[in-house]
Every structure is written in C-alpha cells, then in structure tokens.
Amino acid sequence: MKSLLVVLTLAAVLPLPVMLQAAGAEPIVRPGGDIPGDYNPLPADADYERREMMIPMRDGVKLYTVILVPKGAKDAPIVLNRTPYNATARVLRTTSPVMVDAVPFEDREFAKAGYIRVWQDIRGKYKSEGDYVVTRPMVGPLNDTGVDNGTDAYDTIDWLVNKANLPESNGRVGIIGSSYEGTTVVQALIKPHPAVKVAAPESPLVDAWTGDDWFHNGAFRQVMADYIAQQTGDRSIAKAASRGGYDDYDNFRAAGSAGDWGKARGYDRLPFWRRLQEHPAYDAVWQGLALDKLLAANPSDVPTLWVQPLWDQDDIYGAIRSWEVLKAKGKMGNNHLLLGPWSHSQVNRNDVGRNLGPLQWSSNTITQYWRDMILPFFNEHLRDGPPANIPAVTAYNTGEDRWERLTNWPLACETGCSAPLTPIYLGANGGLGFQAGAAGGDAYVADPAKPVPHYPRPVNFDDGSWQSWLTGDQRSFDGRPDVMTYQTEVLTEAVRVSGTPIADIFARTTGTDGDFVVKVIDVYPATNSSEPKMGGYQLAIALEIFRGRYRESFEHPSAIPAGKVQQYKFRLPTVNHVFKPGHRIMVQVQSSLFPYYDRNPQTYVPNIFHAKSSDYRPATVTIERGGKTPSRVWLPVVPLDQSAAMAR
Structure with missing residues (x-):
C-alpha cells in the first residue's frame, strides 16, 4: 500500500514521461508504428509462397510485382499479367493455403498445373513507381522517354528469368490478359523478350479511335467518362462524379455535349480527358497509338492466340484486326x-x-476455353507438352451453338x-433481299432531342x-419512326454468314453532319415452346456506328453537303452465324445510339465536344434504295456445309 501511495503522489507532481519511467514502463510508440510491412496472412502449411518485389526498369523506376510460387516448384513456367487494376487485389481475395483457391478464376488451370503466376502493377498505378499515361505510346514520335509498356515488360521478364531472382523457373514466360491487360500483352509483342514463348491477348485495345474503347468510327463512347475519372483521378482508383438521376439517358441529354458533361463534373482537369477532346479525328496521335500498325511493322514469331468476343461491347475490333494484319504479313x-x-x-467469369x-449455350464455353484451349496451348510452348492442336481459327457458331475449328478466316x-461478299439490299415497304429493287427512298427525322437509346429505358450504366x-x-x-427497319421473308433455307459484314449506305440529309447506325439482326420465329421469351426475338449479330463527317477521310472531317446523296461505307463486327429456316434476316438503320455514344448535333461544327445547344437540330434523313445508289449490307454469305474448311 505504501508503494502505491508513492506512485499516486508522483503522478500528481511529475510529467507523464517521468511518471512512466518511475513506474518501470517502456515507450510503446516506435518508428513505423504498428504496421510491420512484412505481414503475411498465409499459414505455414500453404502449398505456395507469396513474394512481393519492386523490379527495376531501365530508367530506374521500380514496378510492384506479386509472385506466387508453388512450394517445391522446379523448372516451372511463368505466366505474367501486367495490370492497371491492382496486382495485390488479384491474390488477396482469400488467404487460402491452397494456391488454386487463392488465385482468381482465370488462373485456376495454371495453378493446378504448377505454374509460377506473376502480376505486376504497370508504371504509375497502385504500388508501382513512375507516371501513369493512359494508352502510353510506344517509344517513338509520341514518346521520347525511352520507356513504354513494351520495354517495361521486357525488363520485367529479364528479371524473372534470371535464376538468381527466381530459381524455380524454367526460363520460359507466357503473357496473358484481357482488355487493358490484353493491350499490355500486345505491347510486349512489338519487340518481345526472347523468353516470351506464348501469348494470349484477350479483347485488347488496339485502335482506340476506329473500334476500341474511346471512339468507334469517330463517335465518342461517352460511357467511358467514369472510367477515365476512376483511372486517372488517383494512382489507385478514384471516385467518379455523380451522374445525377437513375436514367442516364436523361442525365447525358440534359448535360448537352460530351464536353459539357465532362466540364460540369470537373473531368476537364484530367489530362487524358482534355487530350480526347483535343483529338476528335483520326490524326497523328491516334494513328501513332494504333498497335495494329506497329504489329505490321514488327511482326513477332511468338505463338499467339488472339481472343475476340463476338459481342464485345468495349473492344470488338482489336484482336480481329491484329490477326488480319499479321495474316497479311505471312504470320499465320x-x-x-x-x-x-x-x-x-x-x-474471366466462370458463372x-x-x-x-x-x-x-449447350456447354460451359468459358471452362472449355481455359481447360481445352489456353492451358494446352501454354503447356505446348512453355513445357514442351504435347501439341495443343490449336487450329488457325477457333470460332463459335452462334446460330448452331457449337465450336468450329477452321483452317482459315474469314470464309x-x-x-x-x-467466297466474295454478297449484297443484301434495302427494299421498298421494309423489304430486304438479295436482289436490288426499284429506286426510291425512305425518310425519317433524326432529332437530337429524342435520340434512339442503345438500350431500353431507363438506362443505367451501373x-x-x-x-x-x-x-x-x-x-x-x-x-420508332426514326428507326428504318428492313427484313426478308421467312427463310425456307438456312443462310450462313462467316466474316466481316460491310455496311454500304447511300443517304441524304437536311443537316450538315450526322451519324449512321447499322444493325444486322436475326429475327426468331414468333413462337418458341421451349423458351417462350425468345419468341420473335430480334438478336443483333453485328451492330456499329459511323460518324458522317468522316465519310471521305478519318483524318480530315468535312461537312456533309445538305440535300446531296453521300455514301457511308464501314465495316461491322465479325460474325459466324447461321440464320435458320423459319427465321428472318433484318437490317435496321438509325442515327443515334444514346447515351452509349454521344449525340451528333447534325450541324457541322469543328469539334463536337464543344457543340453548343443551338447546334443540335433535327434533320430529315433519306435512305436511298435501288437504282444507282442502292443501300445494302455486304454479307459474308458462304455455303452451309463448311466441312472442307474444318481443321482436323
């Protein structure tokens, strides 16, 4: 009791540090605080080891890299993914001691097979050093820094295959990724590291003006506004500004131009948003960023599987275009x-x-993709496994619900x-057929105040x-009176289309600018006993937009001469489909696809991003039929029996 009284007395007269010292306590506040920096939640009996590295690049910048190594691995191949979407998050979804359960779904086959799996934050994102540049140009006229995503991939791979750094590897690397991550795969293929033995770019952004991500044939995909804010507002992920009410159709329409939308939300403070607005045409910037042109100039010998979804709402152009240019270079x-x-x-979603x-579909096409295509393809080239027997082209027949193995593409x-393309002609009274009809025209009023939605309202991008x-x-x-619809009679025989349709529209408008949207549609029979909701369904198998000011030149836009017939010819997305007997073929033509794409004011202005409210005016558009200006779609029609083209 006497000692307690002494302490209480000291507490009343001495400062706190002196009191602690007198009581025999030690300070608990130390440099670094309570976060050690080397905490690892994995249990000791985990079947893999997690390593975190800062790998140096040639300019001294270090990139954060997560490496999962199966315990006991020896001469194991490496699969690399370079991402702007947080490498740490890929492997912190669980603390499972089993690697196959710890990795994302798309990596499970690799984990089962004993691969070393590597994820890396690209330059300037999350834990990596350096500056982030959206669609960073390859070293050249647009990039004088000496580094790009290709050199960063090269330097990373050089580090990974060094036995001193990763002794468990066999020195062979495969690269894979989807969307932006697919783009980093393409960039790594421009001048690949010798250790890269196989690649799979999935939905890569290759030409961001023509058909991937930011524009499609000059029409701006304003749905990307939030993505730009999230990706460039912070090194990790930033908050996007509120869009307002639930219906984004109303939100974007009330805002005015895409430029007005961005300005009202502070996006004009973002360098990439400003750069988009400054380059609305296919100028030297977009041409310099187009990876298909760089692939053509630097065709690699790396075995590569180009993966193109047939209904890719973001990047429906890049993989197929890359395949085309490499085929033209003799690299099949x-x-x-x-x-x-x-x-x-x-x-990336098995569910x-x-x-x-x-x-x-009759089977799990995504399980088949990873188990039967990707893994054997990687095993063949990274492990000297048996031949994967991957044909030149593997295409899903979306009309007959089956995979097809083909020796060439397109058919x-x-x-x-x-086989040549076959024209199908827009006809009178909404008809559609393989023979051109009499000359005529179909008129509709395209009103920017009432644009055609891309999806039934209410539209909400979340x-x-x-x-x-x-x-x-x-x-x-x-x-809708502003959607021109043309369809065939009910088909009595199947019609197969395998390739890239070409829209070829002749039209005149009372405006001086305008967009054209063309859809190729499979119209289902009116009744379907097994799936009633599919009775009469109108499924677009190919759909694309074209900004009229670019009808003569993508690089140098020009006003449309009011009242004069002009030709608008552009490619639609690739198809491999069979229109079955009892179905119809339909073509729809319209002038907007909103709010997915920005509105065309239909009055020519130098830059649509800066169009004023007074520039948005209704225009009467007349689609020409027959005669010397027959509007049509060139379809890749081929015989139904393609057994001769099938790979064995």
Whole structure:
C-alpha cells in the first residue's frame, strides 16, 4: 500500500514521461508504428509462397510485382499479367493455403498445373513507381522517354528469368490478359523478350479511335467518362462524379455535349480527358497509338492466340484486326484466332460460361476455353507438352451453338477469300433481299432531342446491363419512326454468314453532319415452346456506328453537303452465324445510339465536344434504295456445309 501511495503522489507532481519511467514502463510508440510491412496472412502449411518485389526498369523506376510460387516448384513456367487494376487485389481475395483457391478464376488451370503466376502493377498505378499515361505510346514520335509498356515488360521478364531472382523457373514466360491487360500483352509483342514463348491477348485495345474503347468510327463512347475519372483521378482508383438521376439517358441529354458533361463534373482537369477532346479525328496521335500498325511493322514469331468476343461491347475490333494484319504479313503459322460467344472480358467469369444475356449455350464455353484451349496451348510452348492442336481459327457458331475449328478466316471477304461478299439490299415497304429493287427512298427525322437509346429505358450504366446490351432485343426500337427497319421473308433455307459484314449506305440529309447506325439482326420465329421469351426475338449479330463527317477521310472531317446523296461505307463486327429456316434476316438503320455514344448535333461544327445547344437540330434523313445508289449490307454469305474448311 505504501508503494502505491508513492506512485499516486508522483503522478500528481511529475510529467507523464517521468511518471512512466518511475513506474518501470517502456515507450510503446516506435518508428513505423504498428504496421510491420512484412505481414503475411498465409499459414505455414500453404502449398505456395507469396513474394512481393519492386523490379527495376531501365530508367530506374521500380514496378510492384506479386509472385506466387508453388512450394517445391522446379523448372516451372511463368505466366505474367501486367495490370492497371491492382496486382495485390488479384491474390488477396482469400488467404487460402491452397494456391488454386487463392488465385482468381482465370488462373485456376495454371495453378493446378504448377505454374509460377506473376502480376505486376504497370508504371504509375497502385504500388508501382513512375507516371501513369493512359494508352502510353510506344517509344517513338509520341514518346521520347525511352520507356513504354513494351520495354517495361521486357525488363520485367529479364528479371524473372534470371535464376538468381527466381530459381524455380524454367526460363520460359507466357503473357496473358484481357482488355487493358490484353493491350499490355500486345505491347510486349512489338519487340518481345526472347523468353516470351506464348501469348494470349484477350479483347485488347488496339485502335482506340476506329473500334476500341474511346471512339468507334469517330463517335465518342461517352460511357467511358467514369472510367477515365476512376483511372486517372488517383494512382489507385478514384471516385467518379455523380451522374445525377437513375436514367442516364436523361442525365447525358440534359448535360448537352460530351464536353459539357465532362466540364460540369470537373473531368476537364484530367489530362487524358482534355487530350480526347483535343483529338476528335483520326490524326497523328491516334494513328501513332494504333498497335495494329506497329504489329505490321514488327511482326513477332511468338505463338499467339488472339481472343475476340463476338459481342464485345468495349473492344470488338482489336484482336480481329491484329490477326488480319499479321495474316497479311505471312504470320499465320504462329498466330491463331479465337472468336468466342462472349461479351467483354467474360472469359474471366466462370458463372456465365453457359449464357450471354438471353442466349443459352449447350456447354460451359468459358471452362472449355481455359481447360481445352489456353492451358494446352501454354503447356505446348512453355513445357514442351504435347501439341495443343490449336487450329488457325477457333470460332463459335452462334446460330448452331457449337465450336468450329477452321483452317482459315474469314470464309468470305471483299478480296482474297474463297467466297466474295454478297449484297443484301434495302427494299421498298421494309423489304430486304438479295436482289436490288426499284429506286426510291425512305425518310425519317433524326432529332437530337429524342435520340434512339442503345438500350431500353431507363438506362443505367451501373445496373450491369452494359455487359450484355449488344444482345438486347431490338424490338424495343423497331417501331420508332426514326428507326428504318428492313427484313426478308421467312427463310425456307438456312443462310450462313462467316466474316466481316460491310455496311454500304447511300443517304441524304437536311443537316450538315450526322451519324449512321447499322444493325444486322436475326429475327426468331414468333413462337418458341421451349423458351417462350425468345419468341420473335430480334438478336443483333453485328451492330456499329459511323460518324458522317468522316465519310471521305478519318483524318480530315468535312461537312456533309445538305440535300446531296453521300455514301457511308464501314465495316461491322465479325460474325459466324447461321440464320435458320423459319427465321428472318433484318437490317435496321438509325442515327443515334444514346447515351452509349454521344449525340451528333447534325450541324457541322469543328469539334463536337464543344457543340453548343443551338447546334443540335433535327434533320430529315433519306435512305436511298435501288437504282444507282442502292443501300445494302455486304454479307459474308458462304455455303452451309463448311466441312472442307474444318481443321482436323
């Protein structure tokens, strides 16, 4: 009791530090605090080891890298993924001691097979050093820093295959990734490291003006505004500004131009947003960023599987275009094409392998992709495994619900194919046929105040519908007076299309600018006893937009001469489909696809991002039929029996 009284007395008269010292206590506040920096939640009996490294690049910048190594691994191959989406998050979804359960779904086959799995934050994102540049140009006229995503991949791989750094590896690397991560794969293929033995770019952004991500044929995908804010507002992920009410159709329409939308939300403070606005045409910037041109100039010998979803709502152009340019360079021997029945990056979600929107497949196409295609392909080239027997082209037949193994692609095209394209003509009274009809025209009023929605209202970009909107029922728009609909009689025989359709529209407008949207649609029979909701369904198998000011030149836009017939010819997304007997073929033509794409004011202005409210005016558009200006779609029609083209 006497000692307690002494302490209490000291507490009343001495400062706190002196009191602690007198009581025999030690300070607990130390440099570094309570976060040690080397905490690892994995249990000791885990079947893999997690390593975190800062790998140096040639300019001294270090990139954060997560490496999972199976315990006991020896001469194991490496699979690398370079991402702007947080390498740490890929392997912190669970603390499972079993590697196959610790990795994301898309990596489970690699984990089962004993691969070393590597994820890396790209330059300037999350834990990596350096500056982040959206779609960083390759070293050249647009990039004088000496470093790009290709050199960073090269330096990373050089570090990984060094036995002193990763003694468990066999020195062989495969690279894979979807969307932006697919783009980093393509960039690594421009001048690849010798250790890269196999690659699989899935839905890569290759030409961001023509058909990937930011623009499609000059029409701006304003749905990307939130993504730009999230990706560039912070090194990790930033908050996007509120869009307002639930219906984004109303939100974007009330805002005015895409430029007004961004300015009202502070996006004009973001360098990349400003750069988009400054380069609305296909100028030297977009041409310099186009990776297909760089691939053509630097065709690699790395065995590569180009993966293109047939209903990719974001990047529906890049993989197929890359395949085309490499084929033209004589590189079919090491380049393979895969056309899957998926939306953008759907290959990373096993729970939707049997369906896309309303479409149901007879098997889990995504399980088949990873188990039967990707893993054997990587094993062949990274482990001297048995031949994967991957054909030149693996394409899903979306009309007959089956995979097809083909020796070539496309089966029909404008030149150089075994079959030419076949025109199907827009006809009078909404008819559609393979013979041109009499001259005539169909007029409609395109009103920017009442744009045609891309998806039935209300449109909300957060409700998940964007993932499958391309498969939505087009009956929602069929009855609108500003949507021109043409369809065949009920088919008595099947019609197969395998290739890239070409829209070829002749039209005149009372405006001086305008957009054209063309859809090729499979119209289902009116009744379906097994799936009643699919009775009469209108499924778009190919859909694309074209900004009229670029009809003569993508680089140098020009006003449309009011009242004069002009030709608008542009490619649609690739198809591999059979229109069955009892179905119809339909073509729809319209002038907007909103709010997915920004509105065209239909009055020519130098830059649509800066269009004023007074520039948005209704215009009467007349689609020409027959005669010397027959509007049509060139379809890749081929015989139904393609057994001769099948790979064995």
